[in-house]
Amino acid sequence: MKYVSLDAQVGDLTGVLDPRRYLRDLPSFARELPPGARTFATDAAHYDFHSSRCVKDLTVSLLQRSGEGELVVEFRHNCWKHDRDLVIRYTGVSSFAVDLPADERGRHRGTVILDEILPHQEGCSHEIACWEGSLTLVCRDLRASWTQATCSNEC
Structure with missing residues (x-):
């Protein structure tokens, strides 16, 4: 990832997830993103670790x-954090x-740490760690939509 750090250091603490640089620079390139990507990347809840609409802790459940x-990628909610699933088309x-x-x-399958959407000459790039x-x-x-979570015995 270019901006999001998956191994930042804050004081003496290492291994910190840190999207602050991405969030700081996002306004400078957001207009270069296609409309759907821009809407998803600039959503205030996207990187808010306390929000039920944060991508952290979602699980990749389908690539089709x-x-x-x-391409459609479906992400299953984390029962303790999210009330919806995410679908990205x-x-x-x-x-x-x-x-x-x-x-x-x-x-x-994979559990999302964080992602980063950047402008690209063909539209945008999306990296999901x-x-x-x-x-x-x-x-x-891309078009991201939060859908009603389908709960199973896992919740």
Whole structure:
């Protein structure tokens, strides 16, 4: 990640997740982001660790191609923090790399640490860091929506 630190030091404490540099510089490049990416990246709750709309602690639950150049990534809520699931629909995907373990059915899984959306000549890049690996893609735009959580016996 260019701005978000996954291993910052605050005083004597190391290994701190720190999006402050990204949040400080985001206003300078937000207008360069496509509309959907800009809306998602600049949402005040996105990096608020106490918010139920913060991406931290969501779990990647589904990666699915939905058409030519389109990709859907679904994130399951953390029962102790979120009341909704997150679905991100990417359009005009030109690059996609997944470095996450797969379960017994071949579905990629990972718990989100933080993400970073940046302007790119093809639209935007979106890097999602997980404890287990990462997802990185370049797309024309994305649309993020929070949906009603589907609870199971895990909650």
